[in-house]
Amino acid sequence: MLRHSASTLHALIESSPQAILAVSGDGKITHANAITEKVFGYSLSELLGQPIEMLIAEDFKDKDAGLRKDFFCPRDGPVGITREIEGRRKDGTQVLIEITLGYVDTLEGKLAAAFVTDITHRKMLEQIAETSRQKISALAASLLRAQEKERRRVSRELHDTLCQQLASLAFDVGDLAAQTSPSDVAHSHLLKIQARVVRMSEEVRHIAYRLHPSELDDLGLNAALQALCDEVSKRHHITIKVVTKDVSEQFPLEAASCLYRVCQEALNNMVKHSKATRASVALIEEHGSVALSIKDDGVGFCVEAAEGKGGLGMISMKERARIVNGKLSIKTGPGKGTRIDLVVPLTSSV
Ligand SMILES: Nc1ncnc2c1ncn2[C@@H]1O[C@H](COP(=O)(O)OP(=O)(O)OP(=O)(O)O)[C@@H](O)[C@H]1O
Numbered sequence: 001m002l003r004h005s006a007s008t009l010h011a012l013i014e015s016s017p018q019a020i021l022a023v024s025g026d027g028k029i030t031h032a033n034a035i036t037e038k039v040f041g042y043s044l045s046e047l048l049g050q051p052i053e054m055l056i057a058e059d060f061k062d063k064d065a066g067l068r069k070d071f072f073c074p075r076d077g078p079v080g081i082t083r084e085i086e087g088r089r090k091d092g093t094q095v096l097i098e099i100t101l102g103y104v105d106t107l108e109g110k111l112a113a114a115f116v117t118d119i120t121h122r123k124m125l126e127q128i129a130e131t132s133r134q135k136i137s138a139l140a141a142s143l144l145r146a147q148e149k150e151r152r153r154v155s156r157e158l159h160d161t162l163c164q165q166l167a168s169l170a171f172d173v174g175d176l177a178a179q180t181s182p183s184d185v186a187h188s189h190l191l192k193i194q195a196r197v198v199r200m201s202e203e204v205r206h207i208a209y210r211l212h213p214s215e216l217d218d219l220g221l222n223a224a225l226q227a228l229c230d231e232v233s234k235r236h237h238i239t240i241k242v243v244t245k246d247v248s249e250q251f252p253l254e255a256a257s258c259l260y261r262v263c264q265e266a267l268n269n270m271v272k273h274s275k276a277t278r279a280s281v282a283l284i285e286e287h288g289s290v291a292l293s294i295k296d297d298g299v300g301f302c303v304e305a306a307e308g309k310g311g312l313g314m315i316s317m318k319e320r321a322r323i324v325n326g327k328l329s330i331k332t333g334p335g336k337g338t339r340i341d342l343v344v345p346l347t348s349s350v
Protein backbone atom coordinates (compact mmCIF):
# COMPACT_ATOMS: atom_id res chain seq x y z
CA MET A 1 0.00 0.00 0.00
CA LEU A 2 2.85 2.33 0.90
CA ARG A 3 4.56 1.62 -2.43
CA HIS A 4 1.26 2.28 -4.19
CA SER A 5 0.71 5.53 -2.45
CA ALA A 6 4.34 6.63 -3.05
CA SER A 7 4.05 5.91 -6.77
CA THR A 8 0.72 7.83 -6.95
CA LEU A 9 2.35 10.80 -5.25
CA HIS A 10 5.31 10.59 -7.61
CA ALA A 11 2.96 10.48 -10.63
CA LEU A 12 1.07 13.49 -9.27
CA ILE A 13 4.25 15.52 -8.85
CA GLU A 14 5.51 14.54 -12.28
CA SER A 15 2.21 15.51 -13.92
CA SER A 16 2.31 19.02 -12.41
CA PRO A 17 2.55 21.85 -14.97
CA GLN A 18 4.76 23.64 -12.42
CA ALA A 19 8.38 22.84 -11.75
CA ILE A 20 8.64 21.46 -8.21
CA LEU A 21 11.92 21.46 -6.31
CA ALA A 22 12.82 20.54 -2.76
CA VAL A 23 15.67 22.42 -1.07
CA SER A 24 17.46 21.29 2.08
CA GLY A 25 18.61 23.47 4.95
CA ASP A 26 22.06 23.95 3.37
CA GLY A 27 20.46 25.31 0.19
CA LYS A 28 21.00 22.21 -1.97
CA ILE A 29 18.43 20.82 -4.37
CA THR A 30 17.31 17.42 -3.12
CA HIS A 31 14.39 16.66 -5.45
CA ALA A 32 13.02 18.03 -8.70
CA ASN A 33 10.30 16.96 -11.12
CA ALA A 34 10.61 16.57 -14.87
CA ILE A 35 9.17 20.00 -15.75
CA THR A 36 12.11 21.57 -13.90
CA GLU A 37 14.32 20.32 -16.75
CA LYS A 38 12.12 22.14 -19.27
CA VAL A 39 12.04 25.43 -17.34
CA PHE A 40 15.78 25.62 -16.58
CA GLY A 41 17.35 23.40 -19.27
CA TYR A 42 19.34 21.28 -16.78
CA SER A 43 18.86 17.53 -16.57
CA LEU A 44 17.78 16.20 -13.20
CA SER A 45 21.20 14.66 -12.57
CA GLU A 46 22.77 18.10 -13.14
CA LEU A 47 20.42 19.67 -10.59
CA LEU A 48 20.36 17.25 -7.68
CA GLY A 49 22.82 18.10 -4.93
CA GLN A 50 23.56 21.52 -6.48
CA PRO A 51 22.94 24.87 -4.73
CA ILE A 52 19.59 26.45 -5.55
CA GLU A 53 21.40 29.74 -6.41
CA MET A 54 22.45 28.20 -9.74
CA LEU A 55 18.84 28.73 -10.87
CA ILE A 56 18.76 32.41 -9.90
CA ALA A 57 20.00 35.17 -12.21
CA GLU A 58 23.24 36.85 -11.10
CA ASP A 59 21.71 40.33 -11.30
CA PHE A 60 18.86 39.26 -9.13
CA LYS A 61 21.16 37.63 -6.57
CA ASP A 62 23.13 40.89 -6.40
CA LYS A 63 19.91 42.83 -5.89
CA ASP A 64 18.62 40.45 -3.26
CA ALA A 65 21.60 38.91 -1.45
CA GLY A 66 19.52 37.36 1.32
CA LEU A 67 17.27 35.55 -1.11
CA ARG A 68 18.43 32.00 -0.47
CA LYS A 69 18.94 32.45 3.24
CA ASP A 70 15.66 34.17 3.90
CA PHE A 71 13.51 32.62 1.26
CA PHE A 72 14.53 29.02 0.62
CA CYS A 73 15.82 28.18 4.07
CA PRO A 74 13.34 25.66 5.56
CA ARG A 75 11.63 26.98 8.65
CA ASP A 76 8.42 26.94 10.61
CA GLY A 77 7.08 29.94 8.84
CA PRO A 78 3.90 30.64 6.99
CA VAL A 79 3.52 28.54 3.87
CA GLY A 80 2.45 29.74 0.48
CA ILE A 81 4.76 32.77 0.23
CA THR A 82 4.88 33.80 -3.43
CA ARG A 83 7.56 35.87 -5.15
CA GLU A 84 8.45 36.79 -8.67
CA ILE A 85 12.17 36.47 -9.38
CA GLU A 86 14.55 36.33 -12.30
CA GLY A 87 15.76 32.78 -12.79
CA ARG A 88 18.69 31.56 -14.90
CA ARG A 89 18.65 28.73 -17.42
CA LYS A 90 21.55 26.42 -18.13
CA ASP A 91 22.40 28.40 -21.29
CA GLY A 92 22.72 31.59 -19.19
CA THR A 93 19.50 33.21 -20.42
CA GLN A 94 17.09 34.65 -17.90
CA VAL A 95 13.61 33.37 -17.21
CA LEU A 96 10.98 35.17 -15.17
CA ILE A 97 9.59 32.80 -12.60
CA GLU A 98 7.01 32.90 -9.87
CA ILE A 99 7.87 30.80 -6.86
CA THR A 100 5.46 29.69 -4.17
CA LEU A 101 7.18 28.18 -1.17
CA GLY A 102 6.05 25.66 1.35
CA TYR A 103 8.00 23.89 4.06
CA VAL A 104 7.75 20.18 4.73
CA ASP A 105 9.02 17.87 7.49
CA THR A 106 10.52 14.70 5.99
CA LEU A 107 12.70 11.84 7.14
CA GLU A 108 15.57 13.79 5.52
CA GLY A 109 14.77 16.75 7.75
CA LYS A 110 12.92 20.00 7.04
CA LEU A 111 12.80 20.90 3.33
CA ALA A 112 11.64 23.93 1.42
CA ALA A 113 9.32 22.95 -1.44
CA ALA A 114 9.40 25.43 -4.30
CA PHE A 115 6.55 25.44 -6.85
CA VAL A 116 7.90 27.30 -9.86
CA THR A 117 5.94 28.73 -12.82
CA ASP A 118 7.59 30.20 -15.89
CA ILE A 119 5.82 33.60 -16.20
CA THR A 120 7.86 35.03 -19.09
CA HIS A 121 4.91 34.80 -21.49
CA ARG A 122 2.41 36.15 -18.95
CA LYS A 123 4.72 39.10 -18.15
CA MET A 124 5.16 39.83 -21.84
CA LEU A 125 1.36 39.90 -22.33
CA GLU A 126 0.98 42.13 -19.24
CA GLN A 127 3.63 44.45 -20.64
CA ILE A 128 1.86 44.62 -24.03
CA ALA A 129 -1.48 45.31 -22.28
CA GLU A 130 0.11 48.01 -20.12
CA THR A 131 1.79 49.65 -23.12
CA SER A 132 -1.45 49.75 -25.08
CA ARG A 133 -3.33 51.08 -22.01
CA GLN A 134 -0.79 53.89 -21.77
CA LYS A 135 -1.12 54.64 -25.48
CA ILE A 136 -4.93 54.76 -25.25
CA SER A 137 -4.70 57.07 -22.22
CA ALA A 138 -2.27 59.35 -24.03
CA LEU A 139 -4.56 59.39 -27.07
CA ALA A 140 -7.61 60.18 -24.91
CA ALA A 141 -5.69 63.00 -23.21
CA SER A 142 -4.65 64.58 -26.50
CA LEU A 143 -8.16 64.18 -27.92
CA LEU A 144 -9.66 65.93 -24.90
CA ARG A 145 -7.10 68.74 -25.17
CA ALA A 146 -7.71 69.09 -28.90
CA GLN A 147 -11.48 69.07 -28.32
CA GLU A 148 -11.16 71.81 -25.69
CA LYS A 149 -8.99 73.90 -28.01
CA GLU A 150 -11.37 73.44 -30.92
CA ARG A 151 -14.40 74.28 -28.77
CA ARG A 152 -12.72 77.49 -27.66
CA ARG A 153 -11.92 78.40 -31.27
CA VAL A 154 -15.44 77.66 -32.60
CA SER A 155 -16.99 79.47 -29.63
CA ARG A 156 -14.93 82.62 -30.34
CA GLU A 157 -15.72 82.41 -34.06
CA LEU A 158 -19.46 82.16 -33.36
CA HIS A 159 -19.32 84.98 -30.88
CA ASP A 160 -17.14 87.31 -32.89
CA THR A 161 -18.69 86.77 -36.33
CA LEU A 162 -22.22 85.34 -36.33
CA CYS A 163 -23.35 86.98 -33.08
CA GLN A 164 -21.99 90.38 -34.12
CA GLN A 165 -23.53 90.14 -37.58
CA LEU A 166 -26.92 89.10 -36.21
CA ALA A 167 -26.81 91.98 -33.71
CA SER A 168 -26.03 94.42 -36.48
CA LEU A 169 -28.79 92.91 -38.67
CA ALA A 170 -31.29 93.34 -35.82
CA PHE A 171 -30.17 96.95 -35.49
CA ASP A 172 -30.59 97.57 -39.25
CA VAL A 173 -34.05 95.99 -39.33
CA GLY A 174 -35.03 98.15 -36.33
CA ASP A 175 -33.73 101.17 -38.19
CA LEU A 176 -35.81 100.26 -41.23
CA ALA A 177 -38.90 99.79 -39.04
CA ALA A 178 -38.34 103.24 -37.58
CA GLN A 179 -38.53 104.71 -41.09
CA THR A 180 -42.00 103.24 -41.70
CA SER A 181 -45.20 104.52 -40.18
CA PRO A 182 -46.50 102.48 -37.19
CA SER A 183 -49.82 102.14 -39.06
CA ASP A 184 -48.00 100.60 -42.03
CA VAL A 185 -48.30 96.79 -42.29
CA ALA A 186 -44.53 96.59 -43.10
CA HIS A 187 -43.77 98.23 -39.73
CA SER A 188 -45.13 95.35 -37.63
CA HIS A 189 -43.54 92.83 -40.02
CA LEU A 190 -40.15 94.46 -39.60
CA LEU A 191 -40.48 94.52 -35.81
CA LYS A 192 -41.32 90.80 -35.84
CA ILE A 193 -38.29 90.09 -38.05
CA GLN A 194 -36.14 92.13 -35.68
CA ALA A 195 -37.38 90.10 -32.68
CA ARG A 196 -36.61 86.84 -34.53
CA VAL A 197 -33.10 88.00 -35.38
CA VAL A 198 -32.53 88.95 -31.72
CA ARG A 199 -33.72 85.48 -30.64
CA MET A 200 -31.37 83.88 -33.20
CA SER A 201 -28.50 85.95 -31.92
CA GLU A 202 -29.27 84.82 -28.35
CA GLU A 203 -29.41 81.18 -29.46
CA VAL A 204 -26.02 81.46 -31.18
CA ARG A 205 -24.60 83.19 -28.10
CA HIS A 206 -25.91 80.34 -25.99
CA ILE A 207 -24.35 77.72 -28.30
CA ALA A 208 -21.04 79.60 -28.17
CA TYR A 209 -21.32 79.74 -24.37
CA ARG A 210 -21.97 76.02 -24.07
CA LEU A 211 -19.00 75.26 -26.29
CA HIS A 212 -16.72 77.33 -24.14
CA PRO A 213 -17.90 79.66 -21.39
CA SER A 214 -16.17 83.00 -21.79
CA GLU A 215 -16.33 83.53 -17.99
CA LEU A 216 -13.74 80.79 -17.61
CA ASP A 217 -11.19 82.94 -19.49
CA ASP A 218 -12.42 86.37 -18.49
CA LEU A 219 -13.76 86.09 -14.93
CA GLY A 220 -12.32 82.81 -13.62
CA LEU A 221 -13.59 79.47 -12.39
CA ASN A 222 -15.75 80.74 -9.49
CA ALA A 223 -17.81 82.98 -11.74
CA ALA A 224 -18.03 80.37 -14.50
CA LEU A 225 -19.31 77.69 -12.09
CA GLN A 226 -21.75 80.10 -10.51
CA ALA A 227 -23.12 81.03 -13.97
CA LEU A 228 -23.36 77.35 -14.96
CA CYS A 229 -25.27 76.44 -11.78
CA ASP A 230 -27.59 79.46 -12.17
CA GLU A 231 -28.40 78.43 -15.71
CA VAL A 232 -29.08 74.76 -14.87
CA SER A 233 -31.11 75.79 -11.85
CA LYS A 234 -33.25 78.22 -13.88
CA ARG A 235 -33.79 75.91 -16.86
CA HIS A 236 -34.63 72.77 -14.90
CA HIS A 237 -36.15 74.17 -11.69
CA ILE A 238 -33.65 72.48 -9.41
CA THR A 239 -32.36 74.32 -6.35
CA ILE A 240 -28.56 74.34 -6.51
CA LYS A 241 -26.60 75.69 -3.57
CA VAL A 242 -23.17 76.96 -4.61
CA VAL A 243 -20.34 77.38 -2.09
CA THR A 244 -16.89 78.59 -3.13
CA LYS A 245 -14.24 79.11 -0.48
CA ASP A 246 -10.72 80.56 -0.70
CA VAL A 247 -10.42 79.78 -4.40
CA SER A 248 -7.88 81.98 -6.10
CA GLU A 249 -8.74 83.64 -9.39
CA GLN A 250 -5.32 82.80 -10.83
CA PHE A 251 -6.01 79.24 -11.83
CA PRO A 252 -3.95 77.06 -14.21
CA LEU A 253 -6.13 76.94 -17.33
CA GLU A 254 -6.10 73.16 -17.70
CA ALA A 255 -7.13 72.61 -14.08
CA ALA A 256 -9.91 75.19 -14.37
CA SER A 257 -11.13 73.64 -17.57
CA CYS A 258 -11.10 70.14 -16.03
CA LEU A 259 -13.05 71.27 -12.93
CA TYR A 260 -15.56 73.16 -15.06
CA ARG A 261 -16.18 70.26 -17.49
CA VAL A 262 -16.51 67.70 -14.70
CA CYS A 263 -19.05 69.92 -12.95
CA GLN A 264 -20.88 70.46 -16.24
CA GLU A 265 -21.13 66.70 -16.94
CA ALA A 266 -22.15 65.96 -13.33
CA LEU A 267 -24.94 68.54 -13.58
CA ASN A 268 -25.97 67.21 -17.03
CA ASN A 269 -26.20 63.73 -15.54
CA MET A 270 -28.15 65.06 -12.59
CA VAL A 271 -30.67 66.68 -14.94
CA LYS A 272 -30.85 63.65 -17.26
CA HIS A 273 -30.90 60.77 -14.81
CA SER A 274 -31.39 61.72 -11.16
CA LYS A 275 -34.89 63.24 -10.73
CA ALA A 276 -33.23 65.39 -8.05
CA THR A 277 -34.93 68.46 -6.62
CA ARG A 278 -31.93 69.76 -4.71
CA ALA A 279 -28.24 69.82 -5.38
CA SER A 280 -25.11 71.51 -4.15
CA VAL A 281 -21.80 72.44 -5.71
CA ALA A 282 -18.80 73.25 -3.52
CA LEU A 283 -15.39 74.45 -4.61
CA ILE A 284 -12.77 74.75 -1.89
CA GLU A 285 -9.05 75.42 -2.09
CA GLU A 286 -6.78 74.08 0.62
CA HIS A 287 -3.25 72.68 0.96
CA GLY A 288 -2.37 73.44 -2.66
CA SER A 289 -5.35 71.52 -4.05
CA VAL A 290 -8.82 72.41 -5.15
CA ALA A 291 -11.71 70.18 -4.17
CA LEU A 292 -14.91 70.18 -6.17
CA SER A 293 -17.94 68.36 -4.85
CA ILE A 294 -21.29 67.95 -6.62
CA LYS A 295 -24.15 66.39 -4.67
CA ASP A 296 -27.74 65.63 -5.62
CA ASP A 297 -30.66 64.14 -3.69
CA GLY A 298 -31.83 62.05 -6.65
CA VAL A 299 -32.34 58.36 -7.34
CA GLY A 300 -28.63 57.43 -7.29
CA PHE A 301 -27.29 54.49 -9.27
CA CYS A 302 -25.11 51.42 -9.21
CA VAL A 303 -21.67 52.42 -10.53
CA GLU A 304 -20.74 48.93 -11.82
CA ALA A 305 -24.03 48.60 -13.73
CA ALA A 306 -23.69 52.13 -15.18
CA GLU A 307 -20.21 51.35 -16.55
CA GLY A 308 -21.65 48.89 -19.07
CA LYS A 309 -24.28 51.27 -20.45
CA GLY A 310 -22.09 52.84 -23.11
CA GLY A 311 -22.24 56.44 -21.83
CA LEU A 312 -19.13 58.58 -22.25
CA GLY A 313 -19.68 61.17 -19.53
CA MET A 314 -18.18 59.24 -16.63
CA ILE A 315 -15.28 58.00 -18.76
CA SER A 316 -14.44 61.52 -19.88
CA MET A 317 -14.68 62.80 -16.26
CA LYS A 318 -12.13 60.17 -15.22
CA GLU A 319 -9.84 60.93 -18.16
CA ARG A 320 -10.00 64.67 -17.51
CA ALA A 321 -9.14 64.09 -13.85
CA ARG A 322 -6.23 61.84 -14.80
CA ILE A 323 -4.74 64.42 -17.19
CA VAL A 324 -4.35 66.94 -14.34
CA ASN A 325 -3.31 64.29 -11.76
CA GLY A 326 -6.65 64.72 -10.06
CA LYS A 327 -8.55 62.18 -7.97
CA LEU A 328 -12.18 61.53 -8.85
CA SER A 329 -14.49 59.56 -6.60
CA ILE A 330 -18.17 58.72 -6.90
CA LYS A 331 -20.36 57.90 -3.93
CA THR A 332 -23.80 56.70 -4.86
CA GLY A 333 -26.20 53.80 -4.70
CA PRO A 334 -29.81 53.19 -5.69
CA GLY A 335 -31.98 55.58 -3.64
CA LYS A 336 -28.98 57.28 -2.06
CA GLY A 337 -28.42 60.32 -4.24
CA THR A 338 -25.08 60.95 -5.92
CA ARG A 339 -21.92 62.68 -4.78
CA ILE A 340 -18.98 63.30 -7.08
CA ASP A 341 -15.70 64.55 -5.64
CA LEU A 342 -12.74 65.76 -7.61
CA VAL A 343 -9.49 66.93 -6.04
CA VAL A 344 -6.98 68.60 -8.34
CA PRO A 345 -3.48 69.51 -7.16
CA LEU A 346 -2.72 73.00 -8.46
CA THR A 347 1.00 72.51 -8.92
CA SER A 348 0.78 69.45 -11.21
CA SER A 349 -1.37 71.17 -13.79
CA VAL A 350 0.28 71.96 -17.11
N1 LIG B 1 -26.50 61.97 -10.88
C1 LIG B 1 -26.93 60.77 -11.35
N2 LIG B 1 -28.09 60.23 -10.87
C2 LIG B 1 -28.53 59.03 -11.32
N3 LIG B 1 -27.89 58.29 -12.25
C3 LIG B 1 -26.75 58.78 -12.75
C4 LIG B 1 -26.21 60.04 -12.33
N4 LIG B 1 -25.04 60.25 -12.99
C5 LIG B 1 -24.87 59.17 -13.78
N5 LIG B 1 -25.88 58.29 -13.65
C6 LIG B 1 -25.99 56.95 -14.30
O1 LIG B 1 -24.71 56.63 -14.81
C7 LIG B 1 -24.79 56.34 -16.19
C8 LIG B 1 -23.52 56.73 -16.89
O2 LIG B 1 -23.39 58.16 -16.97
P1 LIG B 1 -22.60 58.76 -18.18
O3 LIG B 1 -22.51 60.23 -17.98
O4 LIG B 1 -21.31 58.02 -18.31
O5 LIG B 1 -23.46 58.38 -19.44
P2 LIG B 1 -24.79 59.06 -20.01
O6 LIG B 1 -25.11 60.32 -19.25
O7 LIG B 1 -25.87 58.00 -20.01
O8 LIG B 1 -24.39 59.39 -21.51
P3 LIG B 1 -23.44 60.59 -22.03
O9 LIG B 1 -22.83 61.25 -20.83
O10 LIG B 1 -22.42 59.91 -22.90
O11 LIG B 1 -24.34 61.50 -22.77
C9 LIG B 1 -26.05 57.04 -16.66
O12 LIG B 1 -26.61 56.42 -17.79
C10 LIG B 1 -26.95 56.93 -15.45
O13 LIG B 1 -27.59 55.69 -15.42
Ligand SMILES: [Mg+2]
Pocket residue numbers: 265268269311312313314
Ligand atom coordinates in the same frame (compact mmCIF):
# COMPACT_ATOMS: atom_id res chain seq x y z
MG1 LIG C 1 -23.64 61.82 -19.00
